[in-house]
Amino acid sequence: xxxxxxxxxxxxxxxxxxxxxxxxxxxxxxxxxxxxxxxxxxxxxxxxxxxxxxxxxxxxxxxxxxxxxxxxxxxxxxxxxxxxxxxxxxxxxxxxxxxxxxxxxxxxxxxxxxxxxxxxxxxxxxxxxxxxxxxxxxxxxxxxxxxxxxxxxxxxxxxxxxxxxxxxx
Amino acid sequence: xxxxxxxxxxxxxxxxxxxxxxxxxxxxxxxxxxxxxxxxxxxxxxxxxxxxxxxxxxxxxxxxxxxxxxxxxxxxxxxxxxxxxxxxxxxxxxxxxxxxxxxxxxxxxxxxxxxxxxxxxxxxxxxxxxxxxxxxxxxxxxxxxxxxxxxxxxxxxxxxxxxxxxxxx
DNA sequence: CTGACTGCAAACCCTTTGCAGACCG
DNA sequence: CGGTCTGCAAAGGGTTTGCAGTCAG
Numbered sequence: 001x002x003x004x005x006x007x008x009x010x011x012x013x014x015x016x017x018x019x020x021x022x023x024x025x026x027x028x029x030x031x032x033x034x035x036x037x038x039x040x041x042x043x044x045x046x047x048x049x050x051x052x053x054x055x056x057x058x059x060x061x062x063x064x065x066x067x068x069x070x071x072x073x074x075x076x077x078x079x080x081x082x083x084x085x086x087x088x089x090x091x092x093x094x095x096x097x098x099x100x101x102x103x104x105x106x107x108x109x110x111x112x113x114x115x116x117x118x119x120x121x122x123x124x125x126x127x128x129x130x131x132x133x134x135x136x137x138x139x140x141x142x143x144x145x146x147x148x149x150x151x152x153x154x155x156x157x158x159x160x161x162x163x164x165x166x167x168x169x
Numbered sequence: 170x171x172x173x174x175x176x177x178x179x180x181x182x183x184x185x186x187x188x189x190x191x192x193x194x195x196x197x198x199x200x201x202x203x204x205x206x207x208x209x210x211x212x213x214x215x216x217x218x219x220x221x222x223x224x225x226x227x228x229x230x231x232x233x234x235x236x237x238x239x240x241x242x243x244x245x246x247x248x249x250x251x252x253x254x255x256x257x258x259x260x261x262x263x264x265x266x267x268x269x270x271x272x273x274x275x276x277x278x279x280x281x282x283x284x285x286x287x288x289x290x291x292x293x294x295x296x297x298x299x300x301x302x303x304x305x306x307x308x309x310x311x312x313x314x315x316x317x318x319x320x321x322x323x324x325x326x327x328x329x330x331x332x333x334x335x336x337x338x
Numbered sequence: 339c340t341g342a343c344t345g346c347a348a349a350c351c352c353t354t355t356g357c358a359g360a361c362c363g
Numbered sequence: 364c365g366g367t368c369t370g371c372a373a374a375g376g377g378t379t380t381g382c383a384g385t386c387a388g
Contacts, residue, residue: 012262026362026367038262044269044278046257048352062370067353069368070260082259082269082278083252088215088377090251091239093181093207100213100251101298109213109251112295120289122308126281129270130312137306139291143299195342195387217377231345236378238343257352344385350378360369 005042012039019078033057034069044082083138084109099136103143181208188247202226203238213251252307253278268305272312281308 016035020027037045037053045053051066073079084090086107097118098111117137126132185204189196206214206222214222220235242248253259255276266287267280286306295301 012264015264016262028362028368030369038260042263042280044253044259044261046255046259048257050260060370063352064354064371065369070258074260078262078264080261082261083254084213085252085258086215088217089239089254090213090215091207091219091243092213092249092251093185093247094211095181095184095247101295103299104302110298111211112292114292117289120286120306123281123283126270126308128313129279129310130272130314130316131310132308133273133310135306135308137289137304139295139301139304141298141300141302144297145299147299193342197343197387199344215377229345232377233346233379234344340386340388342385342387344383346382346384347380349380352375352377354375355373357371358369359371360367362367363365 009040015039016073016078019076020073023076025072025076030054030058030061030065031069033061034066038073038079097134099139101139101141101143103146104140105142105146108143108145178209184208185242185247188245189242192245194241194245199223199227199230199234200238202230203235207242207248266303268308270308270310270312272315273309274311274315277312277314 013035016039017027017032020031020035025031033054034050037050041053043049047063047066047070050070051061051063054061054066070079074081084102084107090109094111096113098113099117101110101112102108114137120135120137122132122135182204185208186196186201189200189204194200202223203219206219210222212218216232216235216239219239220230220232223230223235239248243250253271253276259278263280265282267282268286270279270281271277283306289304289306291301291304
């Protein structure tokens with residue numbers, strides 16, 4: 001592990017701790033270990049992976065604690081999730097090159113096109129990871145409907161849990 | 170519904186039918202209706218949504234048929250899924266602007282940076298959908314490891330089901 | 339006709355929740 | 364000490380699978 005990676009990990013860890021502390025979240029043993037794992041990995045682990053990693057250091061942790069901690073961090077805006085990730089898999093029958101707008105509240109997804117985006121060149125460094133089939137841009141935000149539905153009270157975060165079961169179409 | 174939308178739907182529907190026929194997949198009543206729904210919507214529905222829509226026309230369909238059809242289409246390369254969508258939610262503790270490389274076989278995700286990508290301007294049309302928090306590029310392909318693991322036999326698709334349970338890290 | 343496909347129901351997971359005891363601050 | 368947090372176990376929900384009957388080609 002390089003120095004650079006090392007320091008990044010440290011920085012992330014501190015960010016998580018500081019953020020949690022500021023929000024008045026208690027820094028328990030388990031949470032600290034979850035933070036450490038989260039900060040150290042570049043794999044974007046799912047809950048189970050994280051759970052097993054933490055379990056090595058804290059044999060008694062339970063999965064639900066990992067879930068709760070992760071979502072708490074998510075609500076605080078300290079971590080993000082990959083993809084729309086609302087409920088189940090979502091399919092896309094649009095075979096033309098296109099990009100997505102995703103509402104992080106309700107999970108709405110809309111296609112859009114952009115010549116500039118479709119013309120993007122993938123960096124060579126990325127090509128070393130594997131073959132490149134295509135590249136899509138994912139724009140995240142809060143859709144009009146969600147904005148009006150819950151008139152903004154929380155500028156940053158922490159309330160209005162967006163998670164499961166909101167969809168309005 | 171505009172003429173343009175109309176024709177796009179038609180085109181997609183034909184694409185699905187042609188693709189399925191070419192692959193020797195039987196065009197049953199249920200499947201045709203699933204195709205129709207898929208081609209008509211721009212919502213990127215999850216299975217349940219699709220299921221309920223199809224159910225209106227074919228009251229006897231079952232969810233599992235929808236699942237099977239969708240994955241079959243996916244294996245044929247006729248539809249895509251949104252996000253890595255491998256197993257559960259995946260978390261990202263990287264707070265710096267970055268982009269993702271995703272292996273569509275095993276679900277591996279790696280971060281990378283690109284000034285050009287981070288500087289992308291979001292089209293105005295998109296801003297009308299809602300607020301814009303950030304934009305990330307998702308590059309899809311097959312990672313090195315997956316490439317060597319199953320020495321390419323199928324150039325296009327149809328074999329080597331990538332779905333659940335592959336992960337190698 | 340025959341193999342592929344479907345519906346049903348049960349099996350499987352992954353994820354969430356209620357609760358009593360433990361722990362941080 | 365008090366409120367938060369944890370672990371356990373059970374509930375919940377989405378997804379998959381085996382099987383016998385059905386249907387497209």
